[in-house]
Amino acid sequence: MDVVAKAVEECARAAKRAAPSLATASEQAIDAALGAMAERLVSQREVVLEANRADVAKAREEGMSAGLLDRLTITEERLAGMAEQLRILAGAPHQERSLDVSTLDGGLKLVERRRPVGVIGANYEARPNVTVDIASQLVKSRNGGVLRTGSAALGSAQRLLEAVVSPALTEAGIDADVIQLVPRVEREAAAALVSLPDLVPLVILRGSGDSTRALAREAALHGVGTLAHADGGGVLYVDAGANAEKVRTLVSDSLDRLGVCNRLNLLLIHADVHDAVWPLVTSALDERGVKPSLAPHDHAIGYEWALDSDREATVTVAKVENLAEAVAIANDQTSGLAAGIATEDASAAEAFFDGYTGTGVFWNAPTRLLDGFKLLAVPETGINLDRTPGPRGPVTYTDLYLRQYAVLPA
Known part of the structure; x- marks a missing residue:
């Protein structure tokens, strides 16, 4: 030995x-x-x-x-x-x-x-x-x-x-x-x-x-x-029924620390509201010193920026045509750590909750909350992503x- x-x-x-x-x-x-x-x-x-x-x-x-x-x-x-x-x-x-x-x-x-x-x-x-x-x-x-x-x-x-x-x-x-x-x-x-x-x-x-x-x-x-x-990386889907000011707050609150697994990593925006919310999104990103990675992407859409020492101040941004597409991306192309939906439409939130199979799912709340102390009031040993x-x-x-x-x- x-x-x-x-x-x-x-x-x-x-x-x-x-x-x-x-x-x-x-x-x-x-x-x-x-x-x-x-x-x-x-x-x-x-x-x-x-x-x-x-x-x-x-x-x-x-x-x-x-x-x-x-x-x-x-x-x-x-x-x-x-x-x-x-x-x-x-x-x-x-x-x-x-x-x-x-x-x-x-x-x-x-x-x-x-x-x-x-x-x-x-x-x-x-x-x-x-x-x-x-x-x-x-x-x-x-x-x-x-x-x-x-x-x-x-x-x-x-x-x-x-x-x-x-x-x-x-x-x-x-x-x-x-x-x-x-x-x-x-x-x-x-x-x-x-x-x-x-x-x-x-x-x-x-x-x-x-x-x-x-x-x-x-x-x-x-x-x-x-x-x-x-693996980690939080996902936020901005639904057609989202409140733009809430989206800005969610983006900002999700990026208070960049080197953690539950930060915002992938932002999916419904095509119908993309142009309306984009100025507020860019304002929130600028406030946090974070740059968007826009299509066409030269990396996997779920690439975890927190692990990239040279580009950790980055968030991937993509348009989607509907909620089903957002759920499919979150399920199949990310780690499955956490995903959230920004919407005022309760039926859309319910469909997102039913469709997403990852560890934590959020409605008008930041994925940064996926943490033992924040959720359960005790420290954690880690976040297990087993299926x-x-x-x-x-x-x-x-x-x-x-x-x-x-x-x-x-």
Whole structure:
């Protein structure tokens, strides 16, 4: 075994050894740990921010794009937001660990028990806040974790683990080894993480495009399950019944950050109203410093601009003849993350909702709302786009369990 794979396996074994400490912890201890993480984020903020400044400076010297630098950066405001999310998670209700389902013949009853997975892996890139997001979700769901991030964010992630997560777990009487951070920057570490089904049977994959899809395929070869978030890009369809001022607001609100998956990526405008709304659309784009990519396009219509460091300040714009064409494009030529309709026609909105098969669908609302905290008031581990039964959309602590059926005397 090479040194990188060995390091990942050692982390996995340490988390598995410590997992029972979390699985058997009281709800009060778990919430105390989360609350302590929030307090330590504040009390140790300068330590965290110093490590993050070093990561950002190095990344800037190496030519990282503005969008990726934005993801990498922890500001005072963002750190305060992270702490507030932890406090809210600490106060969120725990999942019922046992639910009565039905009575059976012979004086028996059926109960559904919810059990932790055990140890869950997570691979993510230059987003240090995800370290806290995922660690906290795993703790709340009683799962151990093995986290792996790229070289750009590793310094920040290590400081978050050492100064915030681990001490908070220890203070609450939980074995701090239950959350591990892989100390290697090599890409091979990600492949190693998805190849340990007996230790880490489920891995959360958050990343960009091809690399994340490749990891999901590698995981499948080893019998490791994944919750993958490889692609994004929000769609907005401007219907013939749209209010032009609302369209302007939706376009602007959907582009407040360009390096995120749920931003406006593709704008489809009904031909009948194109000329009427276009001046307001261009005004909103200009306000955000975003350029339209107009027909004829030299790229796939669903191309995700957030992943393009040279052209991320771009939105694809296309005319469509009707709602059915817009739905077909959103379903067949985009990632299926999220799509919205701008219209005052309720029947059109209903038809759009019925036709679109993606993860999130919106009526006169921005796709930026497809986010665990904005929708569900708790942080997310990622957004799962699977087209199969299971957790879909923002995945939170409420999804990270195994179902077990138990039959016992009534």
